[in-house]
Amino acid sequence: MATYVLIPGAGCDAWLWHRVTPLLRARGHDTVAVELPCEDDSAGLAEYADAVVTAVGDRADLVLVAHSLGGFTAPLVCERLPVGLMVLLTAMVPSPGESPGDWWTATGHAQAxxxxxxxxxxxxxxxxxxxxxxxxxxxPEIAAQVEEHSLNQSGTPFLKPWPLPAWPDVPTRFLVCRDDRFFPAGFQRRVVRERLGIVPDETAGGHLAPLSHPEELVERLEAFRTTL
Incomplete structure (x- = not known):
């Protein structure tokens, strides 16, 4: 049995994962869908990592799944917990010394x-x-609930440079969402190649694939875990 630690992106609560967690639990796994302090103007990336570490507690056999802005937080968690696998889901990939606020221009996101x-x-x-x-x-019935689970994302986490000198020495896989209109697939393939030096895998769905295609996402996560 693994423990899947699920980190949402900016302005999202743990509800993002509500269609994924029962599917993982049905396969015998534990899940931790993390609530981040998105609305707290005193909380930056360090506090986001603290929230993940606290939520995990003493659980073991960790598979860390990070969505969107969660790509800046997950590597920090890997420095503090024994993560066996990190999966980045249509996520931001930081470079050392780059803040999340600078990432957009540095990657050419606007052109994409x-x-x-x-x-x-x-x-x-x-x-x-x-x-x-x-x-x-x-x-549609899921999309109608998104607004009530959207948070007022503080700008604080976007201000300070990502503090790690290099990517952590943890097995890392990346999932591009083929129909993502926010972080388009071609853009993501380039960024992942340039920054991680790996070829990303692909799954169905847009930027909110945990809500649109939970079954396919779980299949991909389990394939990654079982082929370590």
Whole structure:
């Protein structure tokens, strides 16, 4: 039995994982869906890592799954807990000394979004639309609940440089979501190649794949775990 530690992205509570956790538990695993202090202006990446470590407690056989902004937090956790596998799900991949706020420009994210807009018949510089960026593929009855589980994300975690000198020595896999409009697949493949030196795997869904395609996601996670 493994313990899956599930880290949400920015402005999300643990509900992001509510369709994933029962599927993992049905396979005999423990799960920890972490609540991060997203609305706390005194909390930065260090406090986010603290929240994960506290939630895990003394559990063992850890598989860490990090979504979106969680890519900045998960490696910090790996420095403090005996993580056997880290899976980055359509996540931000930091470079040493880079803050989450600087990541967008450093990776060329804006151009990737312009290209997605044009592919979908939108103006290249169309205003940000969270429904377009996040909810594609999410069942309507689930999408209707997203707003009540959205948090007012503090800007504090985006301000300070990522403190690690290098990526932790932990087996790491990356899952690109093929229909992601926020972190597009081609953009992610390039960033992962440049920053981690690995070829990412792919799964179905958009940016909120835990809500849209939980079964496929669990299959991918289990395949990673069993082939370590």
């Amino acid at each position: 979004v312009r290209e997605v807009n044009e592919r979908h018949g939108r103006p290249a510089d169309a205003p940000f639309d969270p429904d377009f960026a996040f909810l594609n593929g999410v069942p």
